[in-house]
Amino acid sequence: xxxxxxxxxxxxxxxxxxxxxxxxxxxxxxxxxxxxxxxxxxxxxxxxxxxxxxxxxxxxxxxxxxxxxxxxxxxxxxxxxxxxxxxxxxxxxxxxxxxxxxxxxxxxxxxxxxxxxxxxxxxxxxxxxxxxxxxxxxxxxxxxxxxxxxxxxxxxxxxxxxxxxxxxxxxxxxxxxxxxxxxxxxxxxxxxxxxxxxxxxxxxxxxxxxxxxxxxxxxxxxxxxxxxxxxxxxxxxxxxxxxxxxxxxxxxxxxxxxxxxxxxxxxxxxxxxxxxxxxxxxxxxxxxxxxxxxxxxxxxxxxxxxxxxxxxxxxxxxxxxxxxxxxxxxxxxxxxxxxxxxxxxxxxxxxxxxxxxxxxxxxxxxxxxxxxxxxxxxxxxxxxxxxxxxxxxxxxxxxxxxxxxxxxxxxxxxxxxxxxxxxxxxxxxxxx
Amino acid sequence: xxxxxxxxxxxxxxxxxxxxxxxxxxxxxxxxxxxxxxxxxxxxxxxxxxxxxxxxxxxxxxxxxxxxxxxxxxxxxxxxxxxxxxxxxxxxxxxxxxxxxxxxxxxxxxxxxxxxxxxxxxxxxxxxxxxxxxxxxxxxxxxxxxxxx
Numbered sequence: 001x002x003x004x005x006x007x008x009x010x011x012x013x014x015x016x017x018x019x020x021x022x023x024x025x026x027x028x029x030x031x032x033x034x035x036x037x038x039x040x041x042x043x044x045x046x047x048x049x050x051x052x053x054x055x056x057x058x059x060x061x062x063x064x065x066x067x068x069x070x071x072x073x074x075x076x077x078x079x080x081x082x083x084x085x086x087x088x089x090x091x092x093x094x095x096x097x098x099x100x101x102x103x104x105x106x107x108x109x110x111x112x113x114x115x116x117x118x119x120x121x122x123x124x125x126x127x128x129x130x131x132x133x134x135x136x137x138x139x140x141x142x143x144x145x146x147x148x149x150x151x152x153x154x155x156x157x158x159x160x161x162x163x164x165x166x167x168x169x170x171x172x173x174x175x176x177x178x179x180x181x182x183x184x185x186x187x188x189x190x191x192x193x194x195x196x197x198x199x200x201x202x203x204x205x206x207x208x209x210x211x212x213x214x215x216x217x218x219x220x221x222x223x224x225x226x227x228x229x230x231x232x233x234x235x236x237x238x239x240x241x242x243x244x245x246x247x248x249x250x251x252x253x254x255x256x257x258x259x260x261x262x263x264x265x266x267x268x269x270x271x272x273x274x275x276x277x278x279x280x281x282x283x284x285x286x287x288x289x290x291x292x293x294x295x296x297x298x299x300x301x302x303x304x305x306x307x308x309x310x311x312x313x314x315x316x317x318x319x320x321x322x323x324x325x326x327x328x329x330x331x332x333x334x335x336x337x338x339x340x341x342x343x344x345x346x347x348x349x350x351x352x353x354x355x356x357x358x359x360x361x362x363x364x365x366x367x368x369x370x371x372x373x374x375x376x377x378x379x380x381x382x383x384x385x386x387x388x389x390x391x392x393x394x395x396x397x398x399x400x401x402x403x404x405x406x407x408x409x410x411x412x413x414x415x416x417x418x419x420x421x422x423x424x425x426x427x428x429x430x431x432x
Numbered sequence: 433x434x435x436x437x438x439x440x441x442x443x444x445x446x447x448x449x450x451x452x453x454x455x456x457x458x459x460x461x462x463x464x465x466x467x468x469x470x471x472x473x474x475x476x477x478x479x480x481x482x483x484x485x486x487x488x489x490x491x492x493x494x495x496x497x498x499x500x501x502x503x504x505x506x507x508x509x510x511x512x513x514x515x516x517x518x519x520x521x522x523x524x525x526x527x528x529x530x531x532x533x534x535x536x537x538x539x540x541x542x543x544x545x546x547x548x549x550x551x552x553x554x555x556x557x558x559x560x561x562x563x564x565x566x567x568x569x570x571x572x573x574x575x576x577x578x579x580x581x
Contacts, residue, residue: 155526155535155536156535156536157535158535179536179537184539184540185524185539186539187539188541188543253486254486257482262486265486354489354495354499355487357485357486357489357490358485358486358490396490396491397495398491420496
């Protein structure tokens, strides 16, 4: 069922329906449709009182997600749906399920963020923004402003995740176009280039102005470096700082088979949560963080042997998660719907591993890290699990879903996207 | 049925009485005569486990967006020359595979012998549901010589 809503020049829909608030004023109109609602195909397990319901589905490669204060949900796609790459969803009748869907945007990508009356969204090379109407709809779906352009995307770690602070800045991840800065990427025995040339233009977080058009490297600031690849990041309003989840390095075992077993490869290089300040260096490619020794270990490409430490000037992570499980979403919870324990804590969506083979693959869940006074206050835990399907599906990596993006809605519910089938879950809490 | 089995047993014993060495010889024959293809597949599986499995996985299906599947793709079933070249030279251009681009680098493996490349490609072309012809060491040798030119 497709409904085309015509909008008049004064911004008020010319057609009255229960969907009229979604009509975009001006010349741009969005074709509305009924969201696809797949039947549950996995069982999501969570602590008592929480439930996960399917909010929308069939979106394809649904990456990051952001929600306006009025409840419009925007999902960035890395593939096209109906020829478009941003999905707008709305639950008008308040039953916890989207009843209205529209698509717009021509650039595939990962990043999306609602901030100060704008919707920011990224391709793998550029960042755009759309002006939002007061109701949360997009005023110019066909003509976004280009904020940042010319960013490097060279096959590996291309997605540009974005977040904004409260001082008019936007932070953009530029992932390393390399695994470990070897002379020959991922080749057995190839040593690291020193100094690593990737760090000039990638492997870090760049800061740009949120309202200046057509910025590129020269206009921005390399805010933090030595970060191999960040997909999950969030601005923590409690600390007023940027937090990021780094994807640790791959293939210790296949590149240096004499130094590392396949099991060590599967387990050693942690996925790390960092708090960033301007000028920080997390140490890639010269070190990786060993979550068992709790040390910054010199990378074998730079003379390491699994024991020698390195990175004296590199910051330490706040949390070291298991290797390779691919943190793609980070969200600091500011709502009041969930129990007190969750307030200001961090949710992390793990996309799931591929580089643990022949060991079983892991991840495919949403984790939670409790925070107090801006620091982790306890051990991380698995919050929502089961997205992958059966234990066999998880172990083989042939999972049903792969969690990617996280967002908080105005009612304190959280949303989880999946970029395998494009399902969006809404997680709510009711005291048991 | 029973009488048939009896007849066979009798024949067997008669044969063994006539020439007891024959049985032993036949047993040895079975071990020694493992087919060249089977040996190539086994050797190829060992190479695969050491070098390929971490990215392409035990089931050959790779990992979406990152490492290509080796199951019934044109690159695997098609032109052997290109496939051999890909193993020797790697794929730093991230060339599309069956219309899909993959983000990770295929590292080069010039260190593998002609036999090892032939074996691993034979294993891949005849595993995971693939049913393509074997790759010979002589074919690898030819491609390696061409690449060097």
